[in-house]
């Protein structure tokens with residue numbers, strides 16, 4: 001019997017629905033929310049309202065693109081958390097209604113685990129490019145920077161995490177100081193391509209173990225600009241590309257140094273990257289370089305699976321379905337939860 005999972009993602013500002021059949025992706029529809037752009041960040045109340053408007057058309061499109069009737073769905077998987085509570089409520093409530101109406105089981109998915117399991121989405125049934133257990137996954141997004149030891153689909157251990165800002169926040173906050181808009185990560189990436197990454201040296205944290213810290217970099221970047229602007233009020237404008245390239249190099253070096261340490265200490269050469277910041281071109285190149293230099297077998301997600309998406313929720317639901325891990329209709333979302 002075929003197992004067909006509908007995945008629903010609504011943890012932040014992307015409403016997404018996806019259909020996965022026997023581990024193979026059939027559709028992944030994502031509706032972003034432009035409404036937040038003018039506020040320089042996600043406004044929770046506006047996000048949940050936009051999810052309410054988007055959810056039915058997005059699910060409709062996902063089923064249509066997959067060529068699947070709703071009666072063919074085996075179970076509905078939804079993001080239970082972590083995320084914005086009002087946003088999560090929309091996806092959770094929709095999943096409850098869908099599950100009741102069709103009398104099919106409901107599966108809860110942890111958003112962070114889903115980012116990791118995105119590596120198991122098959123593009124077709126012959127796609128064998130999945131990571132082997134155990135592997136290390138660098139999860140880097142706007143809210144997280146973690147090194148995860150992945151022992152199995154449902155057994156993950158965070159061995160390193162940020163003690164303050166996430167890598168995405170470091171990109172976004174430094175970009176904001178340069179007046180580059182929100183989210184600044186992709187803009188820094190684009191401008192960095194035209195800059196010299198060795199022009200400026202920014203301080204790196206000296207932390208034991210595998211933990212990260214990015215707040216010191218943000219502060220030193222801010223003070224550096226403040227001092228330079230006193231001499232030349234056009235400093236940022238004149239040096240934008242070099243500033244972006246140097247900042248990006250520092251962030252990527254910080255991320256890769258700890259990942260290499262974890263890989264060497266644990267003797268694991270199977271290494272993956274996930275989350276919004278995994279779209280960064282310099283981070284992707286660093287993975288290629290480390291693969292060559294240290295014999296890593298690397299797993300870099302397709303761009304469609306780097307940001308929030310329901311395909312990763314559906315694949316997580318698929319593995320839980322195989323283990324009969326279902327939830328009751330009294331399930332409530334949670335804003336905060338570990339992996």
Ligand code: KG4
Pocket residue numbers: 012140141142143144167168169171172183184185186189275276277278279280281306307308
């Ligand atoms: O996983 P994600 O979509 O959701 C949140 O956790 O919010 O990650 C978004 C983060 C933002 O901080 C954004 O600036 C960053 O990912 N990001 C990038 C790039 N694309 C997205 N950072 C650096 N370079 C990129 N190309």
